[in-house]
Amino acid sequence: MTAHPLQFDSAIDVLRALAEPTRCRLLALLSHGELTVGEMAEVLGQSQPRISRHLKLLSDVAALERFREEQRIYYRLTSDTQTAQLVSLVLARIDVTDAILQRDQQQLVQVRDQRVRSVSAQWALVRRSAESTYSDVRLVNAFIRALFDKASSHSLGDLLDVGTGSGSMLSVLAARARHAVGLDISTQALRLARARVHGAGLNQCVFKRGDMYDLPFNSSSFDAVSFDHVLSTSDKPGQALKEAVRVLRQGGRIIIVEDKAKLAEMAAENPQVLMRRWLERAGVQCDQVKALRSGQKAKLLGVATRQ
Numbered sequence: 001m002t003a004h005p006l007q008f009d010s011a012i013d014v015l016r017a018l019a020e021p022t023r024c025r026l027l028a029l030l031s032h033g034e035l036t037v038g039e040m041a042e043v044l045g046q047s048q049p050r051i052s053r054h055l056k057l058l059s060d061v062a063a064l065e066r067f068r069e070e071q072r073i074y075y076r077l078t079s080d081t082q083t084a085q086l087v088s089l090v091l092a093r094i095d096v097t098d099a100i101l102q103r104d105q106q107q108l109v110q111v112r113d114q115r116v117r118s119v120s121a122q123w124a125l126v127r128r129s130a131e132s133t134y135s136d137v138r139l140v141n142a143f144i145r146a147l148f149d150k151a152s153s154h155s156l157g158d159l160l161d162v163g164t165g166s167g168s169m170l171s172v173l174a175a176r177a178r179h180a181v182g183l184d185i186s187t188q189a190l191r192l193a194r195a196r197v198h199g200a201g202l203n204q205c206v207f208k209r210g211d212m213y214d215l216p217f218n219s220s221s222f223d224a225v226s227f228d229h230v231l232s233t234s235d236k237p238g239q240a241l242k243e244a245v246r247v248l249r250q251g252g253r254i255i256i257v258e259d260k261a262k263l264a265e266m267a268a269e270n271p272q273v274l275m276r277r278w279l280e281r282a283g284v285q286c287d288q289v290k291a292l293r294s295g296q297k298a299k300l301l302g303v304a305t306r307q
């Protein structure tokens with residue numbers, strides 16, 4: 001984050017935009033994650049055009065970012081700018097036990113629960129039809145506990161979870177990341193992941209729609225890239241891994257979790273050898289490929305470093 005302060009006029013513009021009750025409430029809401037105009041209107045009990053006007057004023061001073069996912073427009077707080085620093089400074093000094101902010105927070109929980117309910121029934125159907133290709137949060141937790149330094153709360157730095165689905169991997173890893181991005185091609189998955197991950201208070205996570213074969217990020221943008229039960233469902237795992245290596249900084253890590261039986265279906269060779277070969281062909285140094293068992297399920301964890 002840059003240390004330069006805001007220009008005087010710009011600081012006044014930002015503070016003016018903030019100095020209005022609805023706009024402060026919107027910023028407080030967005031500090032809990034990404035939301036659509038409709039969701040914010042529902043939480044605050046105000047009309048969408050009114051909320052949109054306030055959001056435009058906040059966007060004009062660069063306090064917010066706006067992005068589209070198919071037909072939905074989302075907003076999030078900007079990060080890593082002087083304006084973002086000023087906004088978070090102001091928000092941090094406001095009493096969160098204020099009755100209006102508390103009520104907004106309770107409404108937000110209800111709106112998120114509703115979002116989870118509306119999307120997760122369909123997601124559960126997809127998941128049931130291919131159980132072995134989905135994550136097991138307890139197992140991933142065990143892997144990660146075994147892997148990473150507990151003493152360092154941000155040991156993963158900037159994390160990208162590719163094919164995030166319902167956000168299981170992020171729910172385990174994001175607390176160890178400074179900043180985390182969940183990427184998926186499915187807007188339905190992203191909607192569910194947002195509600196679950198932000199609902200769990202992991203507000204350092206943002207979500208982005210994108211294709212793992214053509215990642216929408218500059219080279220060397222992340223310190224870790226994870227694939228949780230994604231590569232075995234891909235017909236081009238090598239290409240997805242090469243893209244991941246491109247966006248990884250030097251010294252950054254690739255983390256793969258896979259179902260062992262699923263990998264065994266993909267090739268005649270031993271699943272551990274297959275995972276190692278994927279990593280080496282992508283040009284990273286394979287640190288370990290480890291097997292773990294969870295009930296009936298045998299899983300593999302691969303970790304590699306970009307030299």
Ligand SMILES: C[S@@+](CC[C@H](N)C(=O)[O-])C[C@H]1O[C@@H](n2cnc3c(N)ncnc32)[C@H](O)[C@@H]1O
Pocket residue numbers: 133134135136162163164165166167168169183184185186189210211212213227228229230233
């Ligand atoms: C088997 S699911 C695993 C989801 C999640 N990681 C988990 O373990 O629960 C695979 C995920 O990859 C996503 N996906 C498939 N093709 C993709 C692509 N080309 N780019 C990004 N995500 C993709 C799917 O939408 C789905 O959410």
